[in-house]
Amino acid sequence: MSKRQYVDIHIIQTVPPANLNRDDQGNPKDAKFGGVRRARVSSQAWKRATRRAFDAKLPEADQSTRTKRIAGQLAERVVLRTGVEPESAQRIAGALLEPLGIKAGKKAGNTAYLLFFGYQQLDEIVGLIADQAKDLAELDDEQLKAATKDLAVAERLKTGHPIGVALFGRMVADIPSLNVDAATQVAHAISTHATEIESDYYTAVDDENEADESGAGMLGNIGFNAATLYRYATVGVHQLATNLGSVEAAIETVTRFAEAFALSMPTGHINSFAHRTRPSLVAVVVRDDQPVNLVSAFERPVRESDGIAAASAVRLAKEYVRSSRQWGDEPTHVAVSHAFEDDVLAEAFGANETFSELLSGLNDALTASWKTN
Structure with a gap:
């Protein structure tokens, strides 16, 4: 398949106090980036959440x-x-x-x-x-x-x-003939700003305590942090079409993936923190050259005191414009769905759309692109 095409998905999402993805000490994973500690959610954690999200909408025969x-x-x-x-x-x-x-x-x-x-x-x-x-x-x-x-x-x-294997690939070291090249790459999500790990010291009272009994029936600690995250994934439509054996199936799967990736959430300690949120911004960029992760927008950590999410969205938009102009990028389709009011976003990604409009427009753009190939 000579045509190459990538769909980049950029997301800004704020998560309240949570422990989405634990390290070996039970604390939220983190990473040092731009000289400061950032909250981090591993790509594996969000891939699994995404796969479970789109599998839930498929008949069992199509699940993985x-x-x-x-x-x-x-x-x-x-x-x-x-x-x-x-x-x-x-x-x-x-x-x-x-x-x-x-x-x-x-x-x-x-x-x-x-x-x-x-x-x-x-x-x-x-x-x-x-x-x-x-x-x-x-x-x-x-x-x-x-x-x-x-x-x-x-x-x-x-x-x-199934679309899970076609998207994420399969590696069998003993039997290379069973390997499937992944069509999707998912970055580790990181906070756009510096974060610190905090600790929730909790107690549970025994409901059946006698009147003269006091104290907790159980004590514990859970590490947590709160963050505005930059999330990124890219899908190689050409590789996905090869894995599925059909361009039409690949285009439908890209839309399913974009929806599931945007709306899914890792469930670590979710009963303790009820951390499920919606993204503040989802932008899709269709490119015929190579995928481009825009995390460089946040190498200098956001320090806004009046809305980190809004400042992060503006940073992302400015980085997209700067990168496109610097390298002469000419994406074939760009769209955005967000919860802000800022002209910078419109200048970078176009008019604000509802999420369903963004998905529909992405499907139409990919279909038109492959029809002309």
């Missing part, structure tokens, strides 16, 4: 999962579809997967690492033996191995990828 339990998942589907006993289904599942050469994990039935695949792919593997499952169940281990070794199991995992 990342697990060590592929053998168990496959065995469950063999039982449901063929009616063989669970023990026999486990033997069949093991025989189907053995030729792939996936290393076994420490726990029986598990693989040594997480494998990313779609439920439809599992169903298609079951379809290879559905009509003969009861006969296979009667075979001994060696006979079963011989009967299944030439089945096209690997081919089912190499094609028909």
Whole structure:
């Protein structure tokens, strides 16, 4: 595919006191950038939140999962579809997967690492033996191995990828033929300003205390911070079309991803902090040259006392204009949806749109672009 196209998604989002993504000490992750400590949410955390968000709107067959339990998942589907006993289904599942050469994990039935695949792919593997499952169940281990070794199991995992695998890719070190190049890159979200980790010392009172009893039934500490975050992701439409086998499917998936990425939220300690918010700004930029992360807008930390989010949005807009002029960028489509009133934003990204208008316009722009290719 000769045409190359990228959709950059830039987000400004304010989060109240929260612990979205913990480090090994249980505190919110952070990073030093521009000489100061910033709040940080790892790309892995937001990728998982995004994937779960768009999977929730898809039928199960189109959903994906990342697990060590592929053998168990496959065995469950063999039982449901063929009616063989669970023990026999486990033997069949093991025989189907053995030729792939996936290393076994420490726990029986598990693989040594997480494998990313779609439920439809599992169903298609079951379809290879559905009509003969009861006969296979009667075979001994060696006979079963011989009967299944030439089945096209690997081919089912190499094609028909769900959108999760098509977007985020799959890496299987033992079996390079199962690798899928990711169409999406997601940056670690960082605060546009300096932050400090604070500690919430909490107590829980025993509701059944006797009248003469006092004190807490439980004590604890949770680290937290509050931040206005810059979030960035980019999708290679050309790679996504290759992974899905269709430009039309790729365009629809870009829109789904943009919606899910903008509206999803990691759920670490969410019951303690109720930290779910909406973005203050979402900008999309369609480019035919290369992705461009605009985090340099915040290398000098924002120090505004009258609205960090608004100041961050202006910084982002100015950086986009400066970068575009400096390097002669000519994006094919730019749009923004935001909650501010500022002419700088309009000059950079165009008129403010509702989020649904932004998504619809993105879909239309991509469709028009690929029709003319």
